[in-house]
Amino acid sequence: ESGSLSIPGASAVSYPAVPQLSAEKKELTLDVDTLVNGINKTIFATADDELRPVMNGIYINLQPSSLTFVGTDAHKLVKYESETENDITASFILPKKPANLLKTVLLKEEDAITVSFDSKNAMFRLKSHTLVCRLIEGNYPNYNAVIPSNNPNKVLVDRIELVNGIKRVAVCSNPTTNLIRMDIADNRINLTAQDIDFSVSANETISCSYDGQPIEIGFKSTFLVEILSNMETPTVVIELADSTRAGVFKPVYDDKQTFSSLMLLMPMMINA
Template identity: 50%
Template sequence: MKFIVSSTALSSHLQAVSRVINSKNSLPILDCFLFRLEDGTLSVTVSDSETTMDTTIEVNDSDVNGSFAIPAKTMLDALKELPEQPLSFQVNAETYEIEIQYMNGKYSLMGQNAEEYPRSAALGENSVVRVQMDAQVLLAGINRAIFATADDELRPVMNGVYFDITIDDITMVASDGHKLVRCKTLAAKGTERAAFILPKKPANMLKNLLPKESGSVTIEFDERNAIFTLENYRMVCRLIEGRYPNYNSVIPQNNPYRVTVDRAQLMGALRRVSIFSSQSSSLIKLRVQENQIVVSAQDIDFSTSAEETLICQYSGEAMSIGFKSTFLIDILNNISATEVVVELADPSRAGVIVPVEQAQNEDLLMLLMPMMLND
């Protein structure tokens, strides 16, 4: 079995899918790429038994169809050192000896039987829901939400991005109990009411693949698994099972205090002032009063404190609220608007942060639970 393939094309595809591979695998064959040659097209599969990803690469001068597994780390490291050139693969179908010839040298390595590679999960025929989303719309939603997912063994449903699909829109939600992101897009919708929870690892895989994609992504899912079909990649992943909490019920409505502030200025002030906050709590205090916001922090143990005043648009009673600075910086970092509105009700209720100008066809809202102030 032989074929010729471009070294850089092969390397870029292998690097893109290799993130699926775990550092420790229950099955030794999962340390390999599965190569399958069929009618002049090479498909490469990787899996960690819960997430499986395929990609296809055009090859030249292929003779017979066939498949074999090849050690992933060796292959990646060897290709990294090669400049662009054709690679000629020759595989012994009986012994799985692999010889790769390049411009002035050759690699010899041992492959494995492809039959040992686990099959990817199939979807149930009757219960499949299908939606299509523009690749960049899906990327924007995942990018906005993924930082707010939890790492909670007791509540696994919080450890992924929740897709809430209706006939009007698709909303992507993530929350760890302290912060919450709700990113609704009107640029995609379903044909029926449906939902699924995408785990963090496959969400990160998509985050890495989607920037280079144009066109739309097809998402098919049932109660247990989802398939994402991109232009050159296909990912099958196990979903998180369980009921996602009612996220709308935790968002406070009718917040009387509305502060409009420059996002970059507020983030800069938070970064500077938070250096002086207590290391254990990272507590910063925001005091809003007529057209100004005072950001302050102190660490009583080390007798350090800092305070900075920013101009904002605000008319109303003076009010103070405490937040964890790292969480608030994370939230502001994941909004792209120039100005944000911070909506507050009282010091014990969550603050709602929204961009002054929403992106086209998008409705983005972020929420942060407050911390108790000592004074």
Template identity: 40%
Template structure:
């Protein structure tokens, strides 16, 4: 088996596929890339058993066909040190000896039998197919992934919930302290289904699709989904479990509304949070036309406060939030001005843009802290 390929082209595809591969694997074969030469197309696969990413790249002067596997770290370390030049891969089909030659040198090492690489079992059920714009999928993931839970005791929260309806898609994520709901309206899916996409494949999918125009083809069964573009195919298993009823925890009768400049509020919170205690409590006092933010650490006799103007005509109210959580929320709302909707200091606050983008609806819920 023999083929030629440019080093930088190969590196770009291997770097993308390597994001799937874990640093430590239960199966030693998963420490490798799987290469499958089919005519002038080289198919490269990486997997951690739960998620599999495949890409294809065109090669020159192919001879023969077949599979072989090569170590992920070894190949990446090698290619990162090479300038952009032509490489010739020559693989001995019998002993899997791999020779890589280029203008001024060569490398030699032993590969692994590609037939040892795990293959996904075919689904016996009839899958559902839908096509979505790449931009829609990327926005849904990027607007919600920051709120995904990390506690293994709550596995259903460790992913993004996709609630697909015939004329809209709702992306939801929560770590129980904050919840984000992003609705993409006026989009025809032709299906009604839902699943929980784990954080790792969601991040990989977003990094691939944000560089793409056009659509992504999605195939969904009861246990997994496959996302396919012209040169990448990502297959991943869902998080098992039933996602909580997210709409039931979102207040619908908020009495008080604060309109405020997002960047001013974010920068002020960053400054006063320097002096928070270990609990991270920051106190927000809503007053007519201003918000007073304050923090203190009694153990070290430090405190800070800052006030900024806002549009608020309700009763004076004080509410506490965790500094990291509220800064995280404000960092991930792409709007000049935001609306903070409140009921009382013991109930969750809602953060949303004053002006929503066309055919979009973004809402972030943040639980308060006791003052």
């Protein structure tokens, strides 16, 4: 009303154009919930590794009857698989930043969305938004090779009780390693942590359902809490082979689901 403002502008010519997908692009329609769940379940496990950029995104693998999302940083791995009806076989690596943007925008969507992609870019068409992003180029590691198939020792445990126990015991763990030791035998998990430098230690016993061989295994407590916090079921099953092989964490559902999720964590050496 009583003043004026003058600000410089920039030529619109130099503004980046929306990349066009090549003629070999692939297109499919995806359910919003499937995409949101896939991103939410796996994004926390992606890496921040400049040397291996392929691990900095979510690997999305399309098969005729299933859709798989994978995130890994070489210590932990999450695989979320959903039953879907699509007729193409393809895969791409969605970077972390657009994945975060996408999951925020998708919460307001109700209809299925159209996804098209070629070897360099992906385009997500929503009701009133279009998100175009560059994909991470390269070959994703063979994640199925690291998932141990034969795990004779299965532990059924209350997830919340285990998370809270780990958080309490981890206070006394070594701040550099965050090592927490799990001794599993006779329907009990004994959690132990110690920091020799400050002469502090803690242990806590949690009841579980287990009838296999007694097993001792060490994990990084921060990763354990992350994995267990990203599951929503009250009970989880931990599948173990021995103290040197990865532990597999799976949610336990009361009824059959159209999706499955699996989380894997590499163990740490327990110093004698």
